[in-house]
Amino acid sequence: MAKTNWQMNEVVQPADLNQIGQEINDLADEIEGATTAMPGSLVKRDEQGRAKIANPTADDDIANKGSVEAAIASAITNLVNGSPTALDTLMELAAALGNDPNFATTVTNALAAKVNKAGDTMTGQLVLPGDPTLDSHAARKRYVDDKFGAKTTEGVLDWNDVTNVRPGAAATLLRGNAANGPSNTLAYFHPFNFEYATKTGAGNISQLAIPYALTEPGTGIYMRTRYLNVWSGWQKLLTSADIRVNSGALEYYDGTGWKRVGGGVSVPSNTVKKSFDTLRAHTGEMTGMLVAVFIPEALGEVEVSFELRRAVNGSYSANLIAFNTSIGENVRKTAVDYRTPIGTVVSGVNITHAHPMVLGQESNGTWKTFNVVLGINTLQPVYFFIGGGSVGSPVPSEVRNIKIKYDVVQ
Structure with missing residues (x-):
């Protein structure tokens, strides 16, 4: 080890100079033959200009090849984040989006043209493929028309017939005096059948007879029911032509004149x-x-x-x-x-x-x-x-x- 504690006016001996030179040579040999980074040592490039350094740990450390490649690989992994092989490159993502630079606007405009399930207004007709089979299904006009009213004033006319498949001119009217009708009158009525559960014509039914014109004699609104395949009698629903309030008293028309309800004194x-x-x-x-x-x-x-x-x-x-x-x-x-x-x-x-x-x-x-x-x-x-x-x-x-x-x- 070369002498380091020199004093002023001290004479340098040849042996001291020899020791310093030897240590310099030893350090040079150590740097030339280094295969790993050495802490506290000088770094010298090799013939290809490469130097050996340790993996960096602090932000201001020099990075080596291994640390740089590891950082790049980690960033790519985080970006892909487990994406499937078919969509783990930008080229594949662009192809999947149709190479559309305005993809978000295109999708927004397409959704705006669709019917909102929470409620919307349609500008065109919605065509259904067939008749409903569940209570929650939408119904076509033809299906609804077939469920209400008699189809004709010709053929076999019977108020008990609720199948609505009679031949004729497709008029939705029946006369009051047709078979099993509500009144002994030639006046026309609209028949309506409201069926519970089966919707096949075989279930329990509430039937209404609504007059075509109240000006015809014998008209009024009538109703009856069919329960367990037995029809009840017709009941007339009272209108202003049948009942009124006069001077605070309820009165009804019995065909001959107005009578006070109850008739009491x-x-x-x-x-x-x-x-x-x-x-x-x-x-x-x-x-x-x-x-x-x-x-x-x-x-x-x-x-x-x-x-x-x-x-x-x-x-x-x-x-x-x-x-x-x-x-x-x-x-x-x-x-x-x-x-x-x-x-x-x-x-x-x-x-x-x-x-x-x-x-x-x-x-x-x-x-x-x-x-x-x-x-x-x-x-x-x-x-x-x-x-x-x-x-x-x-x-x-x-x-x-x-x-x-x-x-x-x-």
């Missing part, structure tokens, strides 16, 4: 239909307090019982009167309807003993019981008001235990 009885037991007190002659209301069920009569008094004895009386739209004053008609709460005070109503519909009056300061029969000539609501006394009088009129009693008899 209201008569006084001990049956309490409505009761207003709460004591109500009101002061004033030119105003009235609504204390009761009811809607008649039938024309006739009802009994109204109640207790009435004026709080103190005097020259003015407490009055209970009844109103409805046929006998009430205009102010009552506009100020009160069936929605008005009981206890509402209405101004401009003259509640006096001279009123034509006064049911009772009392001026002695004691409770007095009344039982009055009230005639009902309309089915409009009837309203009851209490009032009385003079203008500015502080003495109230009082009523309690109002009961409306009646029965409806045939």
Whole structure:
């Protein structure tokens, strides 16, 4: 090992120079004959310009051939990511996409021309290959036409025939007086058959007969059913030509005239239909307090019982009167309807003993019981008001235990 701790003014000996030269020669021989990278050593190119270096580990290390090739191979593997052999090159991918540089736009435009399964509007006809076989299948027009209505007014005409395969001019009409028809009339009807489950004509059926023209006599909408191969009788569905509401009452036409449904008459009885037991007190002659209301069920009569008094004895009386739209004053008609709460005070109503519909009056300061029969000539609501006394009088009129009693008899 050559001397390294030289001092100033120290004389260099020939042996020292020889040692330095020997070490230089040994290092040169070591570099010339290197077959692997040597840590901490100088690197010298060989005759072909190649040098031996270790595999890099840090970002600023020199890369060797092996590390570069390994990095390239890893990148290609990640790009292919297990693709099948037929699609693991860019050429193969381009061919699979039809060499279309606008492939995404082409696919988007093609999808836009298709029917959306979530719902869409078609501009052309959808042609089906045949008749449906499952409930979820779409049906062709011919299939639907074959399932509804008689095909003709010629040939063997029978409302019990639901196969819809009779010969003729293909008219969808049958006369009411055809075999097993709904009415004894020459009027035409559209027959409709709605079949459950089988859809073959052999199942349970609901059948409708819809008139071709309501102006023909004997027409109307009829229906019947076939259950377990047995037909029921025809039932007529009522229309405005058969039933109406007149003055709040339901009426039907029996062929000779309009009849009120039920045909009952209201008569006084001990049956309490409505009761207003709460004591109500009101002061004033030119105003009235609504204390009761009811809607008649039938024309006739009802009994109204109640207790009435004026709080103190005097020259003015407490009055209970009844109103409805046929006998009430205009102010009552506009100020009160069936929605008005009981206890509402209405101004401009003259509640006096001279009123034509006064049911009772009392001026002695004691409770007095009344039982009055009230005639009902309309089915409009009837309203009851209490009032009385003079203008500015502080003495109230009082009523309690109002009961409306009646029965409806045939």
